[in-house]
Amino acid sequence: MDYLVAFLVGGVIVTIxxxxxxxxxxxxxxxMVLFVVGGSVLTALGLYEPLVxxxxxxxxxPVSNFGYVLTQGVYEALLESxxxxxxxGVFRLAGxxxxxxxxxxxxxxxxxxxxx
Amino acid sequence: MANKSQQQxxxxxxxxxxxxxxxxGNSLRAFLVGGAISALxxxxTNFYLSTGMAESEAGAYTAITMIxxxxxxxxxxxxxxxxxxxxxxxxxxxxxxxxxxxxxxxxFKSEGYVLGMxxxxxxxxxxxxxxxxxxxxxxxxxxxxxxx
Numbered sequence: 332m333d334y335l336v337a338f339l340v341g342g343v344i345v346t347i348x349x350x351x352x353x354x355x356x357x358x359x360x361x362x363m364v365l366f367v368v369g370g371s372v373l374t375a376l377g378l379y380e381p382l383v384x385x386x387x388x389x390x391x392x393p394v395s396n397f398g399y400v401l402t403q404g405v406y407e408a409l410l411e412s413x414x415x416x417x418x419x420g421v422f423r424l425a426g427x428x429x430x431x432x433x434x435x436x437x438x439x440x441x442x443x444x445x446x447x
Numbered sequence: 448m449a450n451k452s453q454q455q456x457x458x459x460x461x462x463x464x465x466x467x468x469x470x471x472g473n474s475l476r477a478f479l480v481g482g483a484i485s486a487l488x489x490x491x492t493n494f495y496l497s498t499g500m501a502e503s504e505a506g507a508y509t510a511i512t513m514i515x516x517x518x519x520x521x522x523x524x525x526x527x528x529x530x531x532x533x534x535x536x537x538x539x540x541x542x543x544x545x546x547x548x549x550x551x552x553x554x555f556k557s558e559g560y561v562l563g564m565x566x567x568x569x570x571x572x573x574x575x576x577x578x579x580x581x582x583x584x585x586x587x588x589x590x591x592x593x594x595x
Contacts (some may be wrong), residue, residue: 333493334486341485341540342478349477349535353468359538360547360571364578366539371582375589383506388488391506392513392540393481394575401583409587417587421580424503428510429576432545435518436568440552441560443522 333387340382340389348393363394370398374406400424473534480533484540488513510541517542521549547571 348362357365373379379399382390390396401421408420422429491512495505517540520526526546530537537543552568569576 334489337489338482338486341488342482342536345481345536345539346474346478348539349474350470352535353470353473359535360574362535363539363544363547363571363575367575367579368582371579371586375586388485388492388509391492391509392485392488392542394539394541394544396510396541397544397575398579398582401579402586405583405587406590409591414591417584417591420587421583424507425579427507428514428541431511431514432518432548432572435515436545436548436552436572437565439518439522440549440556440564440568443524443549443553445550445553445556446524446527 336386337389337392340386341392342389344390344393344395366393366395367398367401370395371402372398374399374402397425397428400428476532477534477536480529480536481540482536484513484537484542488540513541514545517545518549521546522553526550544572544575 348366351357351365352359352362370379373382373395379390379395380403383396383399391399401424404420404423404425405417406420408416408423410416412419488509492505492509495508496502500508517526520529520542526537526542527550530543530546537546547570548568551570551572552564555563555567557563558567
């Protein structure tokens with residue numbers, strides 16, 4: 332059941348992105364940025380966390396989740412340590428994914444050659 | 448010199464001949480590919496949960512695992528074939544984020560390992576991180592101003 336929910340919700344989220352891409356002149360990079368900022372805004376409105384709790388990977392696999400973990404990290408640190416937390420908390424939850432993207436990205440690009 | 452109405456007529460004619468995207472087909476393919484990647488991510492999450500991890504920890508490990516897979520499949524040339532079918536379905540999951548880094552890094556390898564590869568790999572990932580971090584911090588500032 333959780334697989335089906337993840338499939339449907341993840342599918343719907345990326346389809347929204349596809350429709351934006353097809354019906355505007357935005358590049359896919361623009362759509363990615365839009366999704367991350369959108370995830371951050373939905374987190375601020377208190378909507379993204381329940382979506383992740385309810386639909387699991389359906390909400391946590393699209394890049395909008397990146398906006399969620401960045402913002403959620405800021406909120407958690409804000410509760411604990413006040414204003415400085417908005418800076419120190421931003422990579423608290425997202426740091427692992429960013430570090431992985433940098434290191435794996437760099438190493439795999441070193442290892443493999445581009446194809447024509 | 449063409450007058451205004453001629454120009455407008457030409458633009459309308461040109462507009463008619465720009466191929467319209469296949470909205471329905473693109474959406475359906477994006478839905479299937481994005482849904483499948485999310486379901487795979489759910490499988491990875493379930494695996495980590497079964498080892499006794501807390502939910503947030505399993506989520507973080509899932510993101511790292513999916514980034515690893517996205518980067519590996521890009522290196523092998525498989526992810527770009529998937530992207531031709533999936534469009535946003537393969538670009539918008541976190542695996543697509545890893546894909547932008549590896550493919551940009553590979554493309555600029557010939558321009559050197561420092562200012563080519565390492566600089567250019569953030570061509571798309573850089574804006575994503577910049578806008579994400581800025582909006583997260585602004586959201587935190589708004590929360591602090593409103594509720595302390």
